[in-house]
Amino acid sequence: MSEIITKLVVDLSKDENDPLRVQSIPLTESELAERETMRIQAEAEQAAREAAEQAKADAKASGIAKLLALGLTEAEAQALVN
Amino acid sequence: MQLIQTVNVASAQANITFSSIPQTYNDLVIVLSSRTDRTVGAWSDFLIKLNTATTNFTNRGLYGTGSNTASWTASMGYLGMTSNANNTASTFGNATIYIPNYRVATAKSISTDSVSESNATAANQEIMATLWNVTDPITEIILYPDAGANWVQYSSASLYGITAGSSGGVTVS
Numbered sequence: 001m002s003e004i005i006t007k008l009v010v011d012l013s014k015d016e017n018d019p020l021r022v023q024s025i026p027l028t029e030s031e032l033a034e035r036e037t038m039r040i041q042a043e044a045e046q047a048a049r050e051a052a053e054q055a056k057a058d059a060k061a062s063g064i065a066k067l068l069a070l071g072l073t074e075a076e077a078q079a080l081v082n
Numbered sequence: 083m084q085l086i087q088t089v090n091v092a093s094a095q096a097n098i099t100f101s102s103i104p105q106t107y108n109d110l111v112i113v114l115s116s117r118t119d120r121t122v123g124a125w126s127d128f129l130i131k132l133n134t135a136t137t138n139f140t141n142r143g144l145y146g147t148g149s150n151t152a153s154w155t156a157s158m159g160y161l162g163m164t165s166n167a168n169n170t171a172s173t174f175g176n177a178t179i180y181i182p183n184y185r186v187a188t189a190k191s192i193s194t195d196s197v198s199e200s201n202a203t204a205a206n207q208e209i210m211a212t213l214w215n216v217t218d219p220i221t222e223i224i225l226y227p228d229a230g231a232n233w234v235q236y237s238s239a240s241l242y243g244i245t246a247g248s249s250g251g252v253t254v255s
Binding site: 005006007008009010011012013014021022024027031034035036038039041042043045046049050052053056057060 | 086087089091092093095096097098099100101102103104122123127129136147149150152154156158224226228229230232233241
């Protein structure tokens with residue numbers, strides 16, 4: 001049996017003491033399809049951000065190495081790039 | 083600021099939905115304590131749908147990772163960052179989401195500050211400005227983690243309403 005994916009819904013039109021005010025409700029087919037589409041898009045966007053992060057970190061490390069080769073101290077190089 | 087509802091996640095949920103939001107306040111605030119079950123990456127992003135819409139959103143975020151800072155833009159209703167399954171166990175991210183003038187017939191702005199907590203070098207913090215370019219009043223808010231992940235047990239969200247104060251009849255010239 002496939003897992004049932006649910007959402008936690010707070011219906012604020014119901015009284016605070018109404019047991020149906022807060023319910024765990026299965027996602028509809030359209031919600032499941034939309035979730036899958038957005039999952040793919042979100043993964044691509046985060047992968048791009050993480051790649052940009054890594055590139056920036058690599059460039060920083062390379063810059064620090066070059067500054068050290070020029071004779072700056074570690075503290076001086078870090079002060080320039082941070 | 084008045085608490086409208088706090089909801090606690092007892093088991094994994096795809097999203098937290100506040101529906102039939104009272105149209106009696108001026109602004110809304112949501113305080114979120116959350117963690118997702120995503121196993122990819124050092125954090126999870128989380129997003130918002132307003133009145134079930136996922137379109138007409140633009141964002142600008144500024145975040146720090148513990149070793150770098152970055153700015154980025156998107157168009158999917160991104161709000162911020164939270165902790166995921168790769169972060170320190172039993173540790174939850176926090177966020178405050180401010181939605182001013184949610185009933186007014188103008189585009190809706192959302193300000194979010196968030197952190198993805200983790201006892202590690204990479205523990206992120208982010209401030210995000212989001213615009214929903216729709217003039218309808220907000221009647222439903224859906225908060226969901228990215229990439230098809232779920233909110234895990236012990237995540238919680240509290241919705242507050244803010245009512246503008248009265249001038250008390252004082253005229254300022």
